[in-house]
Amino acid sequence: MDDFASDARVFARSRMMQDRLHDLVPGGAHTYARGADQYPESMPPVLTHGSGARVWDVDGNEFVEYGMGLRSVTLGHGYPPVVEAVTRAIAGGINFSRPTASEVAAAEDFLTLVPGADMVKFGKNGSDATTAAVRLARAVTGRVAVAICDQPFFSTDDWFIGATPMAGGIPAEHAAATKRFPYNDLGALAALLSAGDIACVVMEAATATSEPEPGYLQGVRELCDRHGTLLVFDEMITGFRWAASGAQSVYGVTPDLSCWGKAMANGFPLSALAGRREYMERGGLRTDGERVFLLSTTHGPETASLAAFRAVVAAYRTEDPVARMEDAGRRLAAGANAAIAEAGLSDHLTVTGRPSCLVFVTRDADGVPSQAYRTLFMQELLRRGVLGQSFVTSAAHDDDAVDLTIEAVRDTLPVYRYAIDAGHVTGLLQGRPVAPALRRTAAPRRLATPFASLGGPRGRVYSNQP
CATH class of the missing domain: 3.40.640.10 (Type I PLP-dependent aspartate aminotransferase-like (Major domain))
Incomplete structure (x- = not known):
């Protein structure tokens, strides 16, 4: 499958830190929707910071992010008026x-x-x-x-x-x-x-x-x-x-x-x-x-979050964040669906939903919704600098971010086409498919239980992490 290789991104440090998280935190995340089982197994980015619609991980990879904090960020990461309002508030106690x-x-x-x-x-x-x-x-x-x-x-x-x-x-x-x-x-x-x-x-x-x-x-x-x-x-x-x-x-x-x-x-x-x-x-x-x-x-x-809220209210009064989210979503859906149609994959892959809250629907060769094909799509987007379980936008998703995403979708389609024609993702998917966040058992993404491999709970193997 070397023909499908692109944008080599290294996730070694993220994988090590994700393993460490599993030793320290049940499920390896403090929110089930952020869990490693919600992302391609070989590519679990552990993030360090973000700005606008972009985020960076511990390996130095840069991504256009969608979902934006489980839909909690509409103005963009580090939105200056919010940061400034919070800074003023916490200086006086919280x-x-x-x-x-x-x-x-x-x-x-x-x-x-x-x-x-x-x-x-x-x-x-x-x-x-x-x-x-x-x-x-x-x-x-x-x-x-x-x-x-x-x-x-x-x-x-x-x-x-x-x-x-x-x-x-x-x-x-x-x-x-x-x-x-x-x-x-x-x-x-x-x-x-x-x-x-x-x-x-x-x-x-x-x-x-x-x-x-x-x-x-x-x-x-x-x-x-x-x-x-x-x-x-x-x-x-x-x-x-x-x-x-x-x-x-x-x-x-x-x-x-x-x-x-x-x-x-x-x-x-x-x-x-x-x-x-x-x-x-x-x-x-x-x-x-x-x-x-x-x-x-x-x-x-506490005063920090109330200050952030008031800055958000001011932004919604003086700007139009919803219109910007919707404009970005409409452009993204139109561009992605056009590329998907050109590839003859509209029966298997669709970008749909309210423009400010887009999702992608992945189906297998028989047209049945598929977690394996969803994982393949997410995997190929990650390789091309797009991170997200959805295409939920923020007001910070500018034309450059949307254009990069449309191009990333376009570049994933030969891989998706190959999987549809083959009728399976074997040999294409690196690791097991994602699984529903709320399920009765850890299977099908159950992990082995090596706990001591990274030095136990007190080991500080990432002391240089910001």
Whole structure:
């Protein structure tokens, strides 16, 4: 397969550091979606830094990055106004024993952006926000069951993870209280709600590849009102990527509660639960009812992330990051799909989705979605300087980054064509295919257990690493 060799990139140091991570951190990453099993086995870049839409790894390789911190970065890595705002904030201390003026200003900024919400409470990660929403809905309604849309991910907590294949350690009754319904199917949701035991409906208003059919979200709102069920929108991805005000503003449907995170602080750790005053006050001091432990975190209101959030809000007011993301996405999808069509591979490889949230779909010789062919495509992109599990853009993806990516796609197509004609990836794929992040067992990417090979947990074999 030497005919397909290109841009020789060395990953030796990344592989060594990834091995070390497996000794120190379960799964070799602190986020399952960032795990080594989500990338080609021979090419697990361990990164050192980024700027704009580009990142560098420990071997000195430079990549155009997509996905951008699991969609948490919309303005680009190291975006100067955010960096400057954070630098000013941390110079005065970041965590105190009483609220700061920053909390007032950040809450006012947020509620100006999201007019459907009356109150907001900040946290550190999205799971805390969605779980607080579920807890609040259960307290308000006196019900236990939760209806979740059949969408990828809502929380690391029991009420959601118990309903996934990775449910080890979660009581069965927790999983049984969570019920799924398909997107764009009002009849299925109506049947679930008719039992009268659903505290809340948790869903994304839209996803990268699924837009609401006309009247669907309005119908969900009506069903929730009819059955006394709270409607919770997960705006983790759609917030600041569909619009600064989230998908609820795009589609004109106001939820009772909404949960935010990811891009609201351009990668800095910040999340939010927002909603109607009559519900949110149940977690405060102006209620006569039993109080709800809503959100209470030591680091939720630290000043660095609030400063980052306020700088993001300013950028969305004075610039148009969503338009830039969408322009880059449209150019990339058009260029990549044109090259794929020229190669006669449109039945096997497609770039699709909302322009600000593109994904690529890989299929085998029979047209069946394939993890092996996905891995081959990612492998060949990595060789050509493109890193990502998707083509999710940021406002920093300029014409040069998009052009490089289109050319990289074009250069991968002879390899993909060869694999389609052969009917397999044997001899082309270096290592095992990627696997779903949430699965019951470590197989098919289970690793052997050499722990001592790198000196045990206290060994510091990378002391020169920045």
